[in-house]
Amino acid sequence: MDDNPIGEAVAEADVERALEQAQEKCEAVFRPGPRQTNEQSDCDCKEGMFPQGKLGTSSRRAFLRSGGLLTAAAAIVPVKALAQDASGDAPWSMPGRIAKSDYGTRASFEKVARLASFGGTSSLTPLQASTGIITPSGLHFERHHNGVPTIDSAQHRLIIHGMVDKPMKYSVEDLKRFPSTSRILFVECSGNSNAASRSASQKTAQEAHGLTSTSEWTGVKLSTLLAQVGIKDGAAWVLAEGSDGAMLSRSVPIDKMLDDAMVAYAQNGEAIRPENGYPMRLILPGWEGNINVKWLRRLKIGDKPFMTREETSKYTDLITLTGKARQFSWVMEAKSLITFPSGDMRLPGKGFYEITGLAWSGRAPIERVEVTTDGGRTWHLASLQEPVLPKAHVRFRFPWHWDGSEAILESRATDQTGYVQPTKAFLTATEGVGPTYHYNGIQSWKVAADGSVSNVLQA
Amino acid sequence: MSFKLKSVILGVAVLSVLPLTVWAQQTGYPGGADYPFGTPASKADIEAWDKDVRPDGMGLPAGSGSYKAGAQIYAEQCASCHGAKLEGVRDQNLPQGGGPALIGGRGTLNTPKFKQTVESYWPYASTLFDYITRAMPYTAPGSLKPDEVYALTEFILAEGNIVPKTAVMDAKSLPKVQMPNKDGFYPDNRPYPVKRYD
Numbered sequence: 231m232d233d234n235p236i237g238e239a240v241a242e243a244d245v246e247r248a249l250e251q252a253q254e255k256c257e258a259v260f261r262p263g264p265r266q267t268n269e270q271s272d273c274d275c276k277e278g279m280f281p282q283g284k285l286g287t288s289s290r291r292a293f294l295r296s297g298g299l300l301t302a303a304a305a306i307v308p309v310k311a312l313a314q315d316a317s318g319d320a321p322w323s324m325p326g327r328i329a330k331s332d333y334g335t336r337a338s339f340e341k342v343a344r345l346a347s348f349g350g351t352s353s354l355t356p357l358q359a360s361t362g363i364i365t366p367s368g369l370h371f372e373r374h375h376n377g378v379p380t381i382d383s384a385q386h387r388l389i390i391h392g393m394v395d396k397p398m399k400y401s402v403e404d405l406k407r408f409p410s411t412s413r414i415l416f417v418e419c420s421g422n423s424n425a426a427s428r429s430a431s432q433k434t435a436q437e438a439h440g441l442t443s444t445s446e447w448t449g450v451k452l453s454t455l456l457a458q459v460g461i462k463d464g465a466a467w468v469l470a471e472g473s474d475g476a477m478l479s480r481s482v483p484i485d486k487m488l489d490d491a492m493v494a495y496a497q498n499g500e501a502i503r504p505e506n507g508y509p510m511r512l513i514l515p516g517w518e519g520n521i522n523v524k525w526l527r528r529l530k531i532g533d534k535p536f537m538t539r540e541e542t543s544k545y546t547d548l549i550t551l552t553g554k555a556r557q558f559s560w561v562m563e564a565k566s567l568i569t570f571p572s573g574d575m576r577l578p579g580k581g582f583y584e585i586t587g588l589a590w591s592g593r594a595p596i597e598r599v600e601v602t603t604d605g606g607r608t609w610h611l612a613s614l615q616e617p618v619l620p621k622a623h624v625r626f627r628f629p630w631h632w633d634g635s636e637a638i639l640e641s642r643a644t645d646q647t648g649y650v651q652p653t654k655a656f657l658t659a660t661e662g663v664g665p666t667y668h669y670n671g672i673q674s675w676k677v678a679a680d681g682s683v684s685n686v687l688q689a
Numbered sequence: 690m691s692f693k694l695k696s697v698i699l700g701v702a703v704l705s706v707l708p709l710t711v712w713a714q715q716t717g718y719p720g721g722a723d724y725p726f727g728t729p730a731s732k733a734d735i736e737a738w739d740k741d742v743r744p745d746g747m748g749l750p751a752g753s754g755s756y757k758a759g760a761q762i763y764a765e766q767c768a769s770c771h772g773a774k775l776e777g778v779r780d781q782n783l784p785q786g787g788g789p790a791l792i793g794g795r796g797t798l799n800t801p802k803f804k805q806t807v808e809s810y811w812p813y814a815s816t817l818f819d820y821i822t823r824a825m826p827y828t829a830p831g832s833l834k835p836d837e838v839y840a841l842t843e844f845i846l847a848e849g850n851i852v853p854k855t856a857v858m859d860a861k862s863l864p865k866v867q868m869p870n871k872d873g874f875y876p877d878n879r880p881y882p883v884k885r886y887d
Contacts, residue, residue, distance in 0.1 A: 349786035376784075376827060389730045389738060397730035404727040409718055457722050469741055475830045477823040479741065528738050537744050539820040543811045546874060553799030555810075559877040593880070649880050663801045 235581070344369055345436055351375070352419070353505075354440025357588065358572045363414070363615070363623045365443035367498045372505040373419050373441065375540075376475030379525055383501070383509035386473070388493065392531035395460030402495055402509045408450040411492055413515065414622045416590045418442035418562050420518035420545060420667040427657070427669035430685040435572040438685060439673065442590070444623040445506075447513045449494030452487045461531060469536045470512050473527035480521045481535040482514065486560075490515050493526060516592025516621040517560040518668070520545050550662030562592035564651050565670035566599050566626070566643035577681035580634035585612075588623045591645035595619070598644050599626040605638030605674070606688075612641065637677040640688070654688045742819040746864035749818070752835035753859035759844025762837050766826045775848050784827045792849040795869060808849030812874055814866035818842050839863070 317323075344353040352373040355365055365371075372378070383402045391397035422441035425432050432438035461484070468487050471479040482491070494513045495502060502508045507524030514522050520540055535541070535558075547556040566589035571577060589599045596618055600609040612626040626641065642651040654671035676686040742748040764773070770788030772778045777790030794804030807817055821838050824830045833841070843858035852858075852866060 348781060349784075351785055376824065376830065387734075389734060391730055391735045391739070397735060398727045399730040399734055400727040407726045408724055454724070458724055458727070460722065471738070471741070475824070475827075477830065479823075530739065530741065532743075534743065534745070536741055536819075537813050537816055538741070539816055539824075542813060542816050542874075543805065543807070548798060548803060548805065548810075550799055550801060550803055553803075553873070555798075555874050556877055556879070557874040559879060561877075561879070563880060647880070 342369065344371070345440065350377075352441065354436045355443045356436045357440055357442075357567065357569045358435040358575070360569055360588065361625075363444050363588070363619070363625050364498065365445060365623075367445065367500070367503050367506070370417075370443040370445060370497075370503065370506055371419065371441045373421075373519060374474065374476070374505070374524070375478050378505045379474045380504070381473065381508060381525060386509050386527070388510060388526055388529070390455060390459045390529045390531070392469075392529075393462040393465040393533065394456075394531050395462065396458070398455075398459050400455075405450050405493060405495055405510065408454055410448055411451050412446055412448040412496075413492075413513075414444060414446045414619050415513065415515050416442055416444045416562075416592075416621060416623050417513075417519045417522055418565075418590070418592075420520060420559075420562065422519075423565075423669045423671075423673075424666045426673065426685075427654070427666070427671065428663070430674075430687045432685060433574045434685075435567060435569050435673075438573070439567050441519070442588075442623070444590075445497045446499065447492065447494040448496035449492040449510070449513065452491035452493065453489075455493065455529075456484075456487065456531075459531075464533045465531045467532050467535050469528070469530040469532060469538070470521075470523040470526060471528040471530070472507075472523050472525040474525045478520075478523060478540060479536070479538045480523055480540055481538065482512075482521060484531070486514060486517070514560070516562060518545065518562055521560060545667060547661075547667050551660075552662075559668060562590070563668065563670050564591035564593070564596070564643045564645040564649050565589070566641040566651055567673050568601070568639050568641050568675060571639065571677060571683045572675050573683055573685040575683045577632065577677060577683065579681065580632050583630050583632055585628040585630045585639060587612075587626055587641050589614075589626055589641070589643035590621070590623050591643065591649070592621055593649065594646040595621075596624045596643055597646045597648075599624070600642050600644075601626070601628040602640045603630055603637045606640060609642070632677065634679060636679055638686070639675045639677060640672050642672050740819075740822055742815045742822070744813040744815045744864065746815065746860060749815075749860035749863060750835040751860065752839055753857050754836050754838070754840025754843050755857055756840075756843050756847050756854040758836070759840035759842070759847075762833075762841055763844050766833070767841070770827065775845065788827070791845050798870070798873065806849070807845055808851065808869065810870050810873070812868050812871045814842065814846060814851075814863055814868060817845065818863060 342356050342359040344355060346353040353371060355369050355371045386402060388400045388405070389397065390400075419441035423439050426438045466484055468482045468484055469479055470482055471477060492513045493510055494507075495510045497503060497506055502511060507522075507526070510526050511524040512522050512526050530536075541557065547559055548554075549556065566587060568585055568587040570586050571583065577583065585601055585603075587599075589596045596614065599612040599614065601612045602609050610628060612628040615625040615627070618624050644650045651670055651672055657669065657671050672688055674686050674688045676684050678684070740748065763775075767788075770778055770783055771791055772788075775791040776793070778787040780787045790804065790806050792806055792808040794806045794809030796809075797804045798809060811817065818838055821833065821841055822831070822835075825833070839858040842863065843852065843856060846852045846858075846866060847854045847856065851868065856862065
């Protein structure tokens with residue numbers, strides 16, 4: 231038996247009493263009663279496992295520090311005793327709030343949040359608290375180059391012009407009349423993990439790798455729109471321009487546009503969030519976030535790349551070994567990351583843990599993910615949550631029995647082209663110290679004997 | 690054949706063909722270019738937004754600018770974020786925490802202390818014109834007139850010792866500017882052959 235069992239044993243008498251009271255409770259739903267209280271009911275088994283304070287997840291200790299509702303005495307009383315009233319049920323087993331015509335919000339106890347950068351040009355997804363593959367829209371990372379514009383969708387227009395037979399102008403409502411398509415896709419900033427390429431100074435998965443998220447995107451295929459305007463012979467590139475203050479623009483090869491590009495107007499079943507491109511954005515599956523132009527207002531068809539700032543001075547990959555830079559490196563290569571356990575957590579004791587994380591590749595579906603708990607001496611196949619979607623985050627899991635001694639946890643992804651996620655050493659030897667975009671080296675987390683988890687450079 | 694019989698045959702023929710034609714148009718996706726949504730973009734619609742500039746000069750507007758004019762505009766509009774000497778400013782109270790250095794850094798790209806500036810890294814002068822026109826100054830993007838953007842381009846390039854201070858920047862001269870790092874780029878050569886190491 232594990233030294234650290236999860237949950238608590240329940241006495242048979244408790245079960246019987248619960249069954250007896252079920253009937254009573256059912257009737258009580260339709261009777262007025264005392265209001266539900268907001269008392270904290272955190273579970274002891276998770277106490278201390280997640281980062282404390284500012285980094286997203288709240289813990290009871292952090293709650294106390296910040297002057298929460300609980301008294302110090304209540305905090306050490308076991309959950310069951312705290313929660314039960316005279317009937318033996320929790321105080322919230324009473325009539326709850328009625329349905330409202332509103333936009334729902336998460337439970338008030340949930341505190342997981344994005345983390346904004348200094349200067350406010352980006353915010354990071356709390357990957358360490360992620361489950362499954364979908365990033366809630368409110369936690370999708372942000373990156374913008376002159377803030378998030380406030381766009382009235384009724385007035386917004388997309389113009390398609392240049393080397394076309396018939397320049398056109400579309401509103402959001404116009405786009406919604408076209409045949410639609412939906413895909414679950416990751417979007418990752420190519421600057422993601424940039425600091426991790428140089429140091430292990432970023433404490434959490436969020437800080438080190440939080441510029442990647444997965445959403446279901448819905449919109450119109452570019453091939454459909456381009457068929458309407460008619461592309462002229464010789465057309466090879468498309469300038470995509472946003473209507474934000476930075477008027478961010480990128481050149482996209484027309485082959486990609488005709489292959490799987492879409493103009494999306496919806497994210498996870500509703501209008502795209504302002505920070506993610508409301509009311510419409512370009513989606514280029516598997517390609518670096520920056521080229522998935524948000525707040526899209528213009529597509530200009532041309533015969534050459536336009537060489538905008540974002541594809542010359544930025545988003546090009548300087549290889550310091552040669553002093554030359556790789557350009558038009560759009561694909562995000564295979565990458566993976568253990569999200570639990572990860573940096574700044576503390577495991578309460580030895581025993582069973584499910585190691586879990588995310589893997590993705592912009593080139594091909596994920597073929598396998600391997601996990602090591604001994605710093606790479608032995609690797610084990612992780613199980614992949616079905617469905618394994620191409621160009622989307624894939625959830626992997628691996629059962630682990632921690633014996634209480636120091637452990638180095640790593641994951642590495644392989645995609646269906648056979649490409650294997652490289653080590654940091656390989657990337658440094660190949661590219662020098664300069665690669666600040668497209669870093670996809672293996673991430674190491676060290677679990678110390680006291681259960682604390684920290685970010686370490688790969689040995 | 691009687692008139693009546695002819696009418697019947699004609700009637701049957703019309704009835705059997707017409708509905709089929711109509712039905713064929715009403716089922717399935719039209720496909721191709723047959724979605725009559727949106728409105729044609731007018732010349733005015735396009736001209737209002739079509740301000741991008743390519744390395745070959747396509748898109749450059751009429752106008753011109755000198756070093757002297759550029760120096761004055763720079764001091765007024767740019768120096769607070771990019772520094773009086775174009776050296777860049779780091780200040781958390783400024784948008785984006787300050788603006789990057791615009792000059793310097795030549796010869797550093799193959800060193801651990803690489804410094805990427807307009808002078809050391811940018812391959813095309815057109816990009817500078819294009820970016821300033823649409824995105825600068827940060828707090829009032831799109832507010833500068835073509836003459837002002839030509840002047841700023843001349844000023845920044847001259848400070849970076851790329852063009853003489855006596856040059857005049859316009860639609861003819863700008864595409865001819867040779868940037869120091871114009872040959873510093875190559876197309877994506879990934880994936881590297883990554884070997885499994887176990």
